[in-house]
Amino acid sequence: MCLGVPGKITEIFEQSGLTMGKIDFGGVYRDVCLDYIPEAKVGEYAVVHVGFAISILSEEEAMETLEILKEIADLDEELGVDLETQS
Amino acid sequence: MKYVSEYRDAKLVRALAEEVRDVVTQPWVIMEICGGQTHAIKRYGIDDLLPDEIELVHGPGCPVCVTPLAQIDKALAIASHPDVIFTSYGDMLRVPGSHQDLFSVRAAGGDVRVVYSPLDAVKIAQENPDKQVVFFAIGFETTAPANAMSVAQAKRLGLDNFSVLVSHVRVPPAMHAILSGEYNRVQGFLAAGHVCAVMGYWEYPPIAANYQTPMVVTGFEPLDLLKGVFEVVKLLESGKVEVTNAYARAVTFEGNKPAQDLINSIFQESDRNWRGIGLIPNSGWSLAPDYAAFDAEARFDVGDIHPEESPLCIAGEILQGLKKPTECPAFGTLCTPEHPLGATMVSTEGACSAYYQYHQPLEVQGLAND
Numbered sequence: 001m002c003l004g005v006p007g008k009i010t011e012i013f014e015q016s017g018l019t020m021g022k023i024d025f026g027g028v029y030r031d032v033c034l035d036y037i038p039e040a041k042v043g044e045y046a047v048v049h050v051g052f053a054i055s056i057l058s059e060e061e062a063m064e065t066l067e068i069l070k071e072i073a074d075l076d077e078e079l080g081v082d083l084e085t086q087s
Numbered sequence: 088m089k090y091v092s093e094y095r096d097a098k099l100v101r102a103l104a105e106e107v108r109d110v111v112t113q114p115w116v117i118m119e120i121c122g123g124q125t126h127a128i129k130r131y132g133i134d135d136l137l138p139d140e141i142e143l144v145h146g147p148g149c150p151v152c153v154t155p156l157a158q159i160d161k162a163l164a165i166a167s168h169p170d171v172i173f174t175s176y177g178d179m180l181r182v183p184g185s186h187q188d189l190f191s192v193r194a195a196g197g198d199v200r201v202v203y204s205p206l207d208a209v210k211i212a213q214e215n216p217d218k219q220v221v222f223f224a225i226g227f228e229t230t231a232p233a234n235a236m237s238v239a240q241a242k243r244l245g246l247d248n249f250s251v252l253v254s255h256v257r258v259p260p261a262m263h264a265i266l267s268g269e270y271n272r273v274q275g276f277l278a279a280g281h282v283c284a285v286m287g288y289w290e291y292p293p294i295a296a297n298y299q300t301p302m303v304v305t306g307f308e309p310l311d312l313l314k315g316v317f318e319v320v321k322l323l324e325s326g327k328v329e330v331t332n333a334y335a336r337a338v339t340f341e342g343n344k345p346a347q348d349l350i351n352s353i354f355q356e357s358d359r360n361w362r363g364i365g366l367i368p369n370s371g372w373s374l375a376p377d378y379a380a381f382d383a384e385a386r387f388d389v390g391d392i393h394p395e396e397s398p399l400c401i402a403g404e405i406l407q408g409l410k411k412p413t414e415c416p417a418f419g420t421l422c423t424p425e426h427p428l429g430a431t432m433v434s435t436e437g438a439c440s441a442y443y444q445y446h447q448p449l450e451v452q453g454l455a456n457d
């Protein structure tokens with residue numbers, strides 16, 4: 001129950017007074033409450049816990065993290081660390 | 088899938104593990120608070136990739152594991168009631184109470200239903216006006232927004248046949264309890280990313296300063312976990328006591344304000360018993376007085392509850408980072424996921440279950456294809 005899963009907002013609608021969204025979890029779709037991320041837009045990714053989106057994933061931050069990580073990896077390659085053969 | 092596969096790149100995982108090796112000069116004990124992270128660490132064998140100096144110990148952040156036995160016995164008593172539809176997150180069904188579990192209540196004719204979201208339980212209440220619908224509202228800060236909304240929604244809809252059995256716990260008081268423990272070994276924390284997505288991490292700097300323990304907000308994918316370890320090791324090695332964020336794509340310092348606001352209006356802070364650990368002051372939430380009418384404990388007579396724990400189980404010590412599951416004499420013999428003696432073996436997020444399931448962790452080379 002406690003595992004948050006990222007998914008893509010494909011549709012936003014109202015239901016029983018709540019803002020809901022149809023979210024695509026890699027091909028599996030679920031209706032999720034978006035009341036806690038009122039600024040969310042279709043096409044954005046959100047972390048979902050037990051049917052509720054709790055945060056919008058920042059694309060900018062996601063890219064930046066990956067860039068930093070890739071730099072670390074490149075650096076090791078430059079220094080001749082062979083990544084494939086390590087155990 | 089976006090925001091997942093990128094963070095399982097085996098080459099980057101190895102490179103980052105190598106970086107940790109480069110900065111470490113002495114032994115450090117680091118605790119990941121969250122059971123979801125324990126699970127991922129064992130699943131991907133992250134701890135095997137780390138240098139020997141780094142010991143990861145597993146924290147109490149598994150909601151199923153720390154829900155007190157007395158609360159489970161109450162749930163079983165309420166669920167056995169003939170007029171009740173008892174609703175719960177799926178992972179609570181197999182948790183053994185003193186004498187039975189929710190599955191056996193269902194087998195004996197009880198109406199026990201698994202819901203994905205607590206709003207599903209509200210819907211069941213709308214559709215069954217002649218039944219009492221009870222939702223087992225357990226969890227940490229990650230499920231609190233959902234559980235709080237179910238109560239708000241029931242009130243808005245004027246439902247008088249909906250109530251919640253609340254057993255909510257919070258991470259910061261548990262950190263206090265662990266760090267102030269007489270035998271504490273934890274020197275740095277990986278703070279649970281999704282707890283912080285909800286609550287932010289503004290509560291953590293005073294705890295870090297008080298106990299001179301750095302903390303790094305950490306995500307759940309293999310790369311996120313290694314990045315969290317890398318950052319906390321750098322802080323430890325440089326003697327800096329800071330709280331930093333290695334999961335900025337999902338977490339801000341302030342957290343989710345609308346969620347915090349609703350939690351604070353539906354719940355109030357209260358003392359909580361943690362299974363295996365005991366009472367931690369102000370460590371959880373109960374319904375605020377305005378919502379007392381939705382309290383299942385007040386609505387149903389559960390009789391006398393005398394919880395009986397297995398005398399063999401050392402889950403309490405495991406949840407505080409004092410012991411590893413493999414140190415339990417019952418591990419894998421008397422106690423298995425099919426026949427669990429304690430809650431840390433029942434939940435897939437529990438440390439005992441993670442150790443049992445991932446005896447052979449997934450080859451990290453296959454991570455990217457997973």
Ligand code: SF4
Nearest residue numbers: 400401415422429439
């Ligand atoms: S292996 Fe079973 S009995 Fe031992 S600590 Fe874990 S849950 Fe308790």
